[in-house]
Amino acid sequence: MRVSSKLLQAVEGHHYLDLVTDEAKYRIYLMNDYVIRIRCTFDEQFAEEASYTLAMTAWDDKMDGMVEDRKREEALPAQYEDLGTHLLLRTNQLRLMIHREPFAIEITDAEGRVLHEDLKERPYVKDKHGRLYHYSNLTDEDHYYGFGEKSGHLNKKKRRLRMHNVDTIGYDSEHTDPLYKHIPFYIKFNGKTQSATGLFYHNSHASTFDMGCERSGYWNKYSYFCADGGELDLFFMYGPQIKDVVRHYTDLTGKTILPTQYSLGYMGSTMYYTELDRDSDQAILNFLDRCKAEGIPCDGFFMSSGYTTGEDGKRYVFNWNNQRFRHPQNFIEQMRSKGAALAPNIKPGMLLTHPLYKQFDEAGAYIKDDKGDKSQTDRYWGGAASFVDFTNPKGRQLWKDQLKASFINLGVTSIWNDNNEYEINNPDALCEFEGGKKEISALRPLLPNLMAQAAKEAIAEAAPNTRPYIVNRAGFAGIQRYAQTWAGDNNTSWHSLKFNIPVILGMGLSGVANQGCDIGGFFGPAPEPELFVRWVQNGIFQPRFSIHSCNTDNTVTEPWMYPSYTPYIREAIQLRYRLIPYFYSLLYEASVLGSPVMRPMVYEFQYDPATWEESFDFMLGRSILVANVLEKGAETRTVYLPEGSEWIDWHTRERYAGGQTIRRKVSLDSIPMFIRSGAVIPLAPYLQNIHNDRIEELHLLIEPSENASFVLYEDDGVTNNYKNGDYLKTTINVETDGNTVISFKKDGAYASTVKRIVIDLVCNQIAPVQVMLQGRKLPMFLDPAEWKAKEEGWYYDLELKTAKIKYDNSQADYEIAVNFDIKDLISI
Structure with missing residues (x-):
């Protein structure tokens, strides 16, 4: 085991400071007054700067031409004071102390309040297996939020979390770990000092966070990050507010892409229609007609992969099944005439029997085996498959050519990237890495991001002035620059309804403002009527709003599946459409500031201790508190109204002081919502279709x-x-x-x-x-x-x-x- 224990030398470089210890080298950048980069390697020299992830740098990077709109900043001068026992670097907001022996880094604010402390005597470690560790001190007052797409309650203190994207069909949203996304970033909020900080580990190897789950009496309380390889490359961010940390993090990894407005509408979906023996196209068109007849607005349809089924019953990406879709372009045009976009399901794994397999294989477009000789094969839907290598320009070009020929040239500019977790079991399989060759174990979570980027580029090339709408299931830090996401194949249960909320809230705190989950539950029997109503009433507040299912009892989840309950579904979806101007403005804010749309209570009210552990009530933007009914058979709902604001019941306009818990009666049509004092909420009262309707009368709800x-x-x-x-x-x-x-x-x-x-x-x-x-x-x-x-x-x-x-x-x-x-x- 190698542990940095003693500082040997400090050398000022051009806007950075190099440190040499007895075991490792460090490079420190003062990115600005609030953000510090600490890079550590146990090798002889730092690896080449080559990031697909960072949207802001202060150095030359191999991927500068690959990352669109990357900002090049000039770091602050890294001049230090030698104070004997330690070196001191300053920004206007931060003080960074480098302790000589034992070696450790400590960061305080300008008044000396400790924001981060390495665990002395084992701050940065490399074990004999090549795993890297960073240990940090932990206090009883610390709360930990973020971590991307993670199950369980919002605060992840005393949790051990694995970063390793996996296809987790039917997962438990309270306990299953990991899920589909790999975002090694968290926010630490200290209730005593009221200070929020963030740590982003710029490392795409599989990794683990232990947030105080492990304990040893020989050390101070600690948390740690452990990566299976690469470097310890961390970015420290200072708030002091949680919203400031989110803004700094999205400065680094990019803001949420401004979406098409129609993506905020109800997007229909089910696997059922595309698995019919024939005429799936007509089933989808009939669905749109039924929506209109029922008074349920709808602006698109996510088309599941059954449309690609070949004669052997296997799925072949880019292949249209002519029994199910006789005339694809005519079908797409009919959808457009009905005010609906089509988003076809695309998968990056290509079966060995795929008609296009040989073309991609001969071009070297797949991820290779560990010798670099042959295309790597692994398990996939339908059998053995190879996987398109999006770090390879040849793979990207062939993929974009097929996207254009099969979809974009037919008028499709909405792409649904699915099953893109890249579960390749050989960790030494080789990616091209822009000519540099690198193991899949180092790049795996980046490939979904690059897949989304390829779709964005293909649309830009074929339809230059059309705004893309891309949806991804998997992803790494920065996925928000390209795609909307959703929380994969959730289980159909009351438990999922409830715990999908903190999953979404954690993603919002991790820079991904535009996301949601499958409404009604994806995997399991059809939701019972009450569960379905409550799920729709919750789902209307998620940026991605889609009822999607793969029911295990031969049923299909549709808005009208329980006719006597359809009025509740209709009323909820119509409320969603009234809120479209508010949603669109919030997503514009996300594209500029990185702000979440669905916000944990602690994001808006970090000075109120009663919000620090709240996982299920949330704010929609700044102005609306949503307290959905999440329990079966509920007759009352308890709601805590944070102090610092007054609150007005959305429906009755009854006014409440903040800082109190209220209990109100609920019925099946109840959607408990509260207007925050100082609210400005734009509404579109008559909107039925975002594609075709013009908002001519705008309502402004103002408190x-x-x-x-x-x-x-x-x-x-x-x-x-x-x-x-x-x-x-x-x-x-x-x-x-x-x-x-x-x-x-x-x-x-x-x-x-x-x-x-x-x-x-x-x-x-x-x-x-x-x-x-x-x-x-x-x-x-x-x-x-x-x-x-x-x-x-x-x-x-x-x-x-x-x-x-x-x-x-x-x-x-x-x-x-x-x-x-x-x-x-x-x-x-």
Whole structure:
């Protein structure tokens, strides 16, 4: 075992500091005031910088031409002070101390509060098997969040977690580990100091996090990271807020790609239709017609891999089964006419009997065996298969050619990448690695990212101005730059419904804002009616909203599967569509700041200890608290309302102080939601299809008891024109000092489709006495019917304590002034 125990030498390089110890070498970059890179190798020299992952660097990297929009920053000068027992480096926010003997690194904030401490006497270790360890001190006040796609409660303290993406069909969302994603990043939040920090281990070997599960009386309490190979290359990030850490992490690995707007609609799916003997195309078209007849909006369909079935019953990617889909292009055009996108299932493993196998094999496009002589084969759906090597330019090009010929040239620009965990059992199988040759064990979780990147590039080449919509099951850190994700083949149970929530919340904290899970459960018997209703009521708040199933009892999960319960399903999905402008604005925020859409309570309220362990209630953006009913037969729901805000029941407008737990009665149609004080929530009340409907009337739900701001984002939703300024960002500012002023400031060239604005202004104690639009008094109505018939004006809904203000939209900046002065009727 090799352990760094003594600092021997420090050498200042160009914007970095090199350290030599008795066992390992280190290189430290002060990336900026908040982010520090610590790179460690036990070899004679550092390996070449070659990252598919990083979106921000401060050095030359072999993959600079591969990573689109990579930002090159200049690191801060790494000048140190020699203080005898230790060296000291400074940024405006951080102090990094390098202890000489025993060697260890300690990081504090500018006031000296400890943020990170290596475990002295074994901070960085390499064992005889080549495994690398990094040990960190742990305190009783620490909470650990993130880790990508992980089962169980949100806080992962005292958990041991494996990073190794696997196809885990029918997994237990509380206990199964690992799952499909491999994201070696976590957030540490210390409740005592109220400081949040992050650690990202830039290493794609299989690895393990132990967050205090292991204990030894000879050492301080500790956590550790262990990787099967590579280097210990870690990035430390300082908040002090959790949301700051997420922003810094997504600066490093990339922001969530701005999606097509229609991807926020209901996406139908089931394996059942594509496994019919024939006419699967008509089954899907009939599904769309049935949705319309039932009043259930739908904007697309994820087409399972049965469409690829050959005459031998095996699945062959890029192959259309002509018994099930007689005229693919005609089918795609019919779907488009019905306002629905098609997302075909694509798999990177190609069976040895695949008609295209020889072409890919002769081109050297597959991952090779450990000698580099032959294509590696392994278990896959239907038998032995080889796997496309996306680190090989030849593999990428052949794959893109087939994507174009089979789908994109037919009008398909939505791609569903599935079964891409790359479960190759020979760890020494060789990837091309852009000519550098590297074992699959070092690159495995990166291949799903590169697969998504290839789809993005193929769409850009064949349809340059079409915004791609790519969905991935597997992935590594940075997958958010290319794809929406989902939590794989979940089990159909109440347990899955509940524990899929913290799985999604952990992904959001790990930079992946656009994701979800299969609604209704993928694997198992059909969900019982109550479970199905509750799952849909929860699923409407997930960025990816798709009911998808592979039921084990010869049934298919459809919105109308239980006719007497269909009204509950319809009502929930229609609520989802009302929220589309809010969702789209939140995903724009994610594309700029990295913010999650579904947010754990601790993300918004880290100063409230009651939120630190909350795993199931969550915030949708800043403004909506969602407390779904997750228990069978529930008649009441207990909800904790965090302190620091006031809360208004979405349905009744009853107002509650924060910092208390309430209990409310629930029925099968209940979707418990609470509006946060200072909320600004845009809604589309009449939207039924995102492809075909124009949002001409926009409702703004505003709670004005505190100053607030929200950016409403609009563009055409389908092209890349927004990159050239064809967007509209409307910053809505709410200022209150007894009276309320709502200002609208526009930025961008996009011509909004919104013709009319209706503000639902949630009032507290009293009604307005006057409403002014740009200094002009709007008419006030006592009769709601009369207000409804007019083009502009306002009235006060006494039951809901809401002022409803209506006027024509303006392309210019403007403001609404609402006067709450008491009108003295007696003195008049």
